[in-house]
Amino acid sequence: MNVPIENSRRWDWPAVVERLGPMLALIVLVAVTAVLERLLKHESHFLKAENIFNILRQYSFVGIVAVGMTFVIISGGIDLSVGSLLACAGGIGIWMMNTAILATKLINDNALARKEYAENVAAGLNLPLELPWSAFRESLAHWSITLHLGTSEPAGVVLAVLAALVVATFAGWLNGLLITRGRVAPFIVTLGGLAAFRSIAMAIADGGEFRSASHDLFGSFGAGGISIPGQYVAEGVPLQFPNPTIVFLVIALAAAVLLRSTRYGRYVCAIGSNERAAVYSAINVNRIKSLTYTLMGFLAGIAGIMVASRTTAVTSSATGNLYELDAIAAVVIGGTRMQGGSGGIAGTVIGVLILGVIGSMLNFLDVSTYLQGLVKGVIIVVAVLLQRLGQKR
């Protein structure tokens, strides 16, 4: 956690600023946007629940990734691969689900192609065999029929979730393995991952999209929410608190407990603040680090399958692009030290909200959305500057 405020009469101002700074920044941003909107456009849509919920839904995915990133950065590392991994995991999830749900069609399509080929050969034509689906996918389809995976849509959706989580967790574990056993710097390993995972997604989708074969059921979670009684967005459309945000908040809460009140969390801080001392203190540094990257992968998997659910598709070349940078930005804005050692989940959650508000405010104020990057950049640098000031005095 951040520097604790001692129970003394004198306020330790730097510690107060460090702790409450992000919260204050969020409040100021929201207030400024609301007031400007009122003054300039004589409207007040920004503070409407509908808009707030929209922001929350949009940024929950980055939020989940940022929670994992908080652990990684506190441990003294970095993970650049999460955006690509998110797309890769979400894409593979949809791909597996489609294979299962469309298994019969897949097999029939291929059978048809083979039959045509056989007829061509018999007719003396030397046309190549072109299977519409790869042999690997065909055999997966056979498997899924044997195991009754695609017999119902719900089973397919479960398969999608499991596949995404397994792929992402494994990838995270692999990152951890290379960083601990392979002794390669986290920046390098995950830079490799950034390129590799994206490339895997694009190769499987042939550069295009993974489009869900289950539209209603698979899409219902990410796009849905809990209806607020008596509140309507439009005729017959209830106002909903977004499901992804609920998942994000539950994960953040669990992560906060994990970081503050478990041995794992304490050891993560210890490693980030002085790795050699952690080794001398009989901490299994490699295992803790591995766990941290594995957790990061797992959370990227959750974010990936939820993004996929929300849009019922994953664009292999674009989904999750730059999520790693947004997540790192949220962590840093939230007051976690970039060098590791200290930080907190609450700060990260606020950092995510700040990013969300920045994205939305420019829209509302009719300022070019291309300026988002500028505002974001300024806020990140100011956040770190404030941290510096807090440490100096």
Next chain:
Amino acid sequence: MEQSAQIPLLQIDGLSKRFPGAIALADVSLSIHAGQVHGLVGENGAGKSTLMKVLAGIERGDSGRVVLSGKPVAFENPADAQASGIAMIHQETNLVDDLTVAENIFLGREPTRWGFVNRRRLHEAARGLLKQVDAGFGPAVKVRTLSIAERQLVEIAKAISFDARLLIMDEPTAVLTSHETQALFELIGRLKDRGVTIIYISHLLPEVLRLCDKIIVMRDGRVTTTLDEKQVPATTEQELAGLMVGRPLADHFPTRSAAGQGHALEVRDLSVAGCVYNVSFVVRRGEIIGFAGLIGAGRTEMAEAIMGLRQRSSGVVMVDGKGVDIRSARDAVRAGIGYLSEDRKGTGLHLAMSVAANVTMLSLARYCRPLIHQADEDNATRGYIDRLRIRASGPRRAVGTLSGGNQQKVLLAKWLEMNPKILIVDEPTRGVDIGAKEEIYALLRRLVDEGMACMLISSELNEVLGLSHRVAVMRQGRLEIILNAADATEQKVMHYAAGVAVA
């Protein structure tokens, strides 16, 4: 010598400085006279370092005046202080490892010609300075290759190049061998003859008494006593220690009780490639075995090998008569061996974390049910704060904000928390003042009386001789001899440590 009649070089009036939760300096007034060596002594946390940081422009006082040669000054940063002729030699030197000696001395003000560094003039100037400090190395060598003593010489040469009138040295000998210390003292003498004023901070009272013209004693952020040129020669070490602690001190070392029976730890034929060769010894329960030797004798490497922190090339470690396979610090701790390392900042403590988090780092599992119970943790930590008299405002305070000696006590608390059967302490009193040393000695004594076994590695020979039941002497990676306390004299130990007869 009527220097005290002249205007003092430096006059401090009513200087105060508060930190959140602590008063570091309370109304400090003192004067420093030109051309003298002033000793500054006091317990850890007495305010010595803060006072010197104010003089060197690193910290600023809240109130009070600093007058240099009759003119009031207020330094904004170290460069200001340097420009006024005040230079500070830190214990950890602030040199750039990858630059040469000459480049370090003239960093930021290299002699140039047509905008390029004039290397010839740079080296000439540096060579002149190095000659003044009697350095045995040239201006073109990289600082990385120098020993700590040599780096200090570079720092001093740098200070001379600034025409420093006042040189502040913060425990310069803590990391030096006795030979290097001797050379440093000679250099200090020469600087003094040239009119340089020196403030010398040290915990090693004999050298303070030997070296200094005047001694300033600080306690609890105040200057409590100033000994002048006439009083210093008449003061004994015991009296000076008493002044620091604020009460008369009894004998340093608590009495030994007999060592127990049974082998707590047995090491056979331990070797580490390149630094330790075939070391075998036994530590009995209730025994302190001291390890004496010169720096580089392989004592720390041996301890790290026992702890699994360093690869062994051969050797067996047995705890309570049973062989244990130790491959990491985790294995060692599981077997009941604790190791208080010599480098508390690098390998000992997590400075950014709280006192409580550091103290329970090894025993955290005890406070989990299944989540960490922070109130319990705090209570246990408060117990150590009271027992070891750690000066910290509370268990949640970051360890980095404590003074060096108090940090050392936190490190000790951390290892006591694990209830070791065998505790290896490596320089347990480094940077610790007399009062705290006494406490640490008494504590180690009490622990071995309760049946713990202890290996004491220390460069302070009187500490080894005063505490140990037996003294093992190491030289160049080999265990030369193990002496019984009754036979172990300073001379004998030095004889084996140096490998030559000591006259």
